[in-house]
Amino acid sequence: MYQVIGTAQSRAFRVLWMLEELQQPFDHVALAPHAEGLTSFNPAGKVPVLVVDGTPITDSTAILTYLADRHGALSHAPGTLDRARQDSLTQFILDEFDAALWLAARHSFILPEEMRLAAIKNTLRWEFERSQRTMVHRMAEDGFLMGERLTVPDIILTHCLTWALTARFPIVEHRLTDYLDRMRVRPAYQRAAAR
Incomplete structure (x- = not known):
């Protein structure tokens, strides 16, 4: 299961929406930027962070691209x-x-x-x-x-x-x-x- 870190009032909304479109289960931890504990996932203290199998991915566009490629949806095929x-x-x-x-x-x-x-x-x-x-x-x-x-x-x-x-x-x-x-x-x- 994915874990999304960041409030829905931030760029984390992009990730939340994409996961809803993909109908993928996820856990949402609504931390604000620079909240206590966030730097263990992103040293810059920024959100969103997507945690996949214990590995954090930062930057909303990188996360969206990863999810689209992983699930073969909401994207055109790489190399086309x-x-x-x-x-x-x-x-x-x-x-x-x-x-x-x-x-x-x-x-x-x-x-x-x-x-x-x-x-x-x-x-x-x-x-x-x-x-x-x-x-x-x-x-x-x-x-x-x-x-x-x-x-x-x-x-x-x-x-x-x-x-x-x-x-x-x-x-x-x-x-x-x-x-x-x-x-x-x-x-x-x-x-x-x-x-």
């Missing part, structure tokens, strides 16, 4: 052109969406107050909106990002768009709003969110 397109889309989301939101969070409440630059958030919102315009050109016309099947980048993008709403980063592209609505009503998403 579809997988290369999938990985490219994943990297775009991490670089353009996740990174902007993480930097805004750092300058909002993570860094010591004297190190925060409040004005940077305006630049990050502008970049976030620009990235949305690029994303709608990369996504399939309907269904999921890559077409008819849910894949790893869908989980990451949905998490980022949900995070954006919480962080008051507007979603300006109608197609992304519709996409987010479709993703968030999925039963597996709802089960993960209920944690």
Whole structure:
């Protein structure tokens, strides 16, 4: 059985949702970043951590990729052109969406107050909106990002768009709003969110 360490309000949500989609049993330990005992699994004190047979795996994208490959689901096969397109889309989301939101969070409440630059958030919102315009050109016309099947980048993008709403980063592209609505009503998403 898998063990997921991290609160559902963190990137651990991505892992919880994926395991729900895969219908895999797991134990959830809702530790916050830097909580006591967490550094024995991740010396950086970050979540999520997935423990598999006593071995911790860190970084949400690495965990999602591992689970997708291990279970042969929610991913295209390694070494295929579809997988290369999938990985490219994943990297775009991490670089353009996740990174902007993480930097805004750092300058909002993570860094010591004297190190925060409040004005940077305006630049990050502008970049976030620009990235949305690029994303709608990369996504399939309907269904999921890559077409008819849910894949790893869908989980990451949905998490980022949900995070954006919480962080008051507007979603300006109608197609992304519709996409987010479709993703968030999925039963597996709802089960993960209920944690």
